Amino acid sequence: MTMLPPHPSSPRTRWRNPLLWLAAALVAGLLWLLASGMGRDPRELPSMLVGKPFPAFDLPGMKPPAVRRTEQTLRGAPHLVNVWASWCVACKAEHPLLMALSAELAARGLNERLWGVNYKDTPGAAATWLQRGGDPYVDSVVDAQGRLGIELGIYGVPETFVTDASGTVLFRHAGPLTTDIIRDRILPLLVGTP
Amino acid sequence: MTRSPTFHRLAGWRAIAAATLLCLTAQLSCAADAVDPDRFHALTQELRCVVCQNESLADSNAAIALDLKREIREQMAAGKSDADIRQFLIARYGNFITYRPPADASTLLLWAGPALLAMLAGLLLWRLHRSSQPSQPLVPIDAAPREDTHAQHDT
Numbered sequence: 001m002t003m004l005p006p007h008p009s010s011p012r013t014r015w016r017n018p019l020l021w022l023a024a025a026l027v028a029g030l031l032w033l034l035a036s037g038m039g040r041d042p043r044e045l046p047s048m049l050v051g052k053p054f055p056a057f058d059l060p061g062m063k064p065p066a067v068r069r070t071e072q073t074l075r076g077a078p079h080l081v082n083v084w085a086s087w088c089v090a091c092k093a094e095h096p097l098l099m100a101l102s103a104e105l106a107a108r109g110l111n112e113r114l115w116g117v118n119y120k121d122t123p124g125a126a127a128t129w130l131q132r133g134g135d136p137y138v139d140s141v142v143d144a145q146g147r148l149g150i151e152l153g154i155y156g157v158p159e160t161f162v163t164d165a166s167g168t169v170l171f172r173h174a175g176p177l178t179t180d181i182i183r184d185r186i187l188p189l190l191v192g193t194p
Numbered sequence: 195m196t197r198s199p200t201f202h203r204l205a206g207w208r209a210i211a212a213a214t215l216l217c218l219t220a221q222l223s224c225a226a227d228a229v230d231p232d233r234f235h236a237l238t239q240e241l242r243c244v245v246c247q248n249e250s251l252a253d254s255n256a257a258i259a260l261d262l263k264r265e266i267r268e269q270m271a272a273g274k275s276d277a278d279i280r281q282f283l284i285a286r287y288g289n290f291i292t293y294r295p296p297a298d299a300s301t302l303l304l305w306a307g308p309a310l311l312a313m314l315a316g317l318l319l320w321r322l323h324r325s326s327q328p329s330q331p332l333v334p335i336d337a338a339p340r341e342d343t344h345a346q347h348d349t
Contacts, residue, residue, distance in 0.1 A: 019318045045287065048285060150265055152286070153287050153288075156258070
């Protein structure tokens with residue numbers, strides 16, 4: 001007695017099933033999602049501060065007479081705040097760019113736009129560092145214990161923030177600045193062209 | 195025993211030194227008492243070191259990690275709850291800092307995704323298995339012709 005073979009599931013009949021199409025679409029979508037992340041650096045964290053006010057602080061400046069500075073300093077015009085330290089090797093790389101930016105802004109009549117945060121440093125080493133490389137900042141506030149750093153959500157040095165006239169953070173870059181970033185992202189914000 | 199005049203002269207400094215030492219040790223032990231080490235360890239185990247991203251905050255000795263742990267210790271001593279502290283850190287570092295991101299609209303895909311995919315896969319497999327089975331029960335093909343012949347024969 002011979003038996004009928006079971007009804008074959010050929011590729012043609014299988015692909016008539018809408019669920020298979022749905023599954024295929026999901027797999028394709030998932031692959032796309034995963035592939036799109038391949039170019040990104042997993043160590044980079046997006047800044048939580050963008051769109052929020054620059055955190056409040058009350059710290060002494062470096063330049064004598066070491067005036068107490070607060071976040072109010074950043075109001076009234078766009079500013080750049082650069083977190084640096086004399087022990088930070090990468091800061092050395094970006095320092096000439098900050099000097100150039102300071103000169104560029106001064107040439108456009110925009111003074112007092114660059115501020116520094118001297119992060120977890122010693123006064124002597126910090127002062128020497130600025131003497132050697134030049135001081136592009138109006139002043140640097142001394143964050144000796146790193147508390148402003150925590151408020152800023154920094155996870156390394158250097159980090160750079162750009163604020164608008166209301167003191168809201170517009171942009172954050174972690175790591176040393178490059179000419180491209182300054183030209184394309186930072187300068188337009190500081191000069192005021194959106 | 196007779197003490198030298200110098201010894202007596204320095205008595206004031208000795209008193210200050212002793213008092214300072216006492217104050218320091220008292221403060222240190224007070225701070226340690228105010229923070230439950232088990233609670234501290236449990237919380238910092240759940241948090242990621244933002245620099246050494248494969249380590250928990252508890253295990254990491256990176257500078258930022260030590261700073262954050264100091265901050266957490268101070269907040270605990272000040273009476274903040276675990277939820278307050280977590281919120282403080284997430285507000286500054288994002289969901290990435292916690293090993294247990296909150297289940298809200300932005301993390302919906304993260305939490306629901308695997309389960310959804312598994313369910314869909316299961317459904318698909320079941321449907322495919324069903325469609326590959328014959329829709330009628332198997333019939334031996336010899337039986338039908340034999341019955342016909344039989345009937346014809348009878349008439």
